[in-house]
Amino acid sequence: IGCGIGDFIAKTAADSPATNFIAIDYYNKGCDKTCRRLEKQGITNVRVLRVEAREFVAAHIPLDSLTAVFINCPDPWPKKRHRKRRLVSSDFIDFIKVYLQPGGDFFFATDFEDYGLDVAALMATRTDFANILAPDLCRFDIDNYHRSKYMLKFMAEGKNIRFVHYRKH
Structure with a gap:
C-alpha cells in the first residue's frame, strides 16, 4: 500500500x-x-x-487471502491534530486482519520516529498477531527487506527507518 x-x-x-x-x-x-x-x-x-x-x-479482495501487506513510509501526519488521518491505526489493523490469511505478514516501515513507535506499541497490544521481531517492538533493519528510493534517501540524511513485522495467528 x-x-x-x-x-x-x-x-x-x-x-x-x-x-x-x-x-x-x-x-x-x-x-x-x-x-x-x-x-x-x-x-x-x-x-x-x-x-x-x-x-x-x-x-x-477475498477474506483470508493475502499472504502479506507492506506499508512503506506512509504520510506521517506529524502534527498532533492531524494524527487521526494516519493510515495505520487500531481500526485499520482490525480491517486488514480479516484479509490476511492465517500466517500472513504485516510489514510497516517509516522514517518518522513517532509513527514507528506508535505502530510498534499498537501492534504489541494485539493478541491476534505475533511479533516476528521479538523481543524488539521495532528495528532499524530487517533482513531481506528491499529499500525504497525514499528509505534510501532518508537513510542518507541520517534518519533511521523503523520496521515493524507481525504475523497473523
Missing part, C-alpha cells in the same frame, strides 16, 4: 516471480512511475492500481 515510484515492489516482485502482487497508491504520479519501472524491467507479476486502498480491498 503506497507504491511510491515502484522501487520496493519491483525488487520484491523480481525476487518472487511466482507470487502475484498488487501495488496500490492514491496518486497518479506514483502509479505511472511504478508502471514504467515494472515495464522497463519486464516484471509481469504486479498489478498497479490507483485507488483508495481500503475501498479496493473491501470490494475486491
